[in-house]
Amino acid sequence: MEIFDWVHFIAGAAFLIAGLFIFFIEILSVYKLKYVLDRMHAAATGDTLGILLSIIGLMIMNGLNFTTCKMALIILFLWCASPVSSHLIARLEVTTNESEDKYGRMEK
Numbered sequence: 001m002e003i004f005d006w007v008h009f010i011a012g013a014a015f016l017i018a019g020l021f022i023f024f025i026e027i028l029s030v031y032k033l034k035y036v037l038d039r040m041h042a043a044a045t046g047d048t049l050g051i052l053l054s055i056i057g058l059m060i061m062n063g064l065n066f067t068t069c070k071m072a073l074i075i076l077f078l079w080c081a082s083p084v085s086s087h088l089i090a091r092l093e094v095t096t097n098e099s100e101d102k103y104g105r106m107e108k
Contacts, residue, residue, distance in 0.1 A: 008060060008061060008063070009061065011057075011060050012057045012058065012059075012060035012061035013057065013061075014057070015053050015054070015056045015057030015060060016053075016054055016057035016058070016061075017057075018053045018057075019049075019050045019051070019052075019053035019054030019055075019057060020050075020054070022046055022049050022050035022053060023046060023050040023054075025046060026042055026043060026045075026046025026047065026050060027046075029042035029046070030042055030043050036093055037090055037093060037094075040086060040089055040090060040093070041086070041090075043086075044082055044083065044085075044086035047078075047082055048078065048079060048082050048083070051075070051078055052075055052078075052079070055071050055074060055075050056075075058071060059071050059072070
């Protein structure tokens, strides 16, 4: 039974480390990218994937109980709410952007 506990721990730790790695890449890309929509896309994508991996790691470490079900509902809520809020922020930026010639149109 001790080996099964170690497998749980290693799998959960691997998911947590992968989530932290995604968060680290997200932070770097938010600071390195110039245009606001690029930064927003990096932040939204990194949040969605990083939170998913981190909470899955916590679910594996916690085992099957009521708290795991709550974490699954948190994942479901964040996967529904994050893209919608990112889309609304992007629409606001495109609508209020004054320098459309610089970033808004693709050059041939």
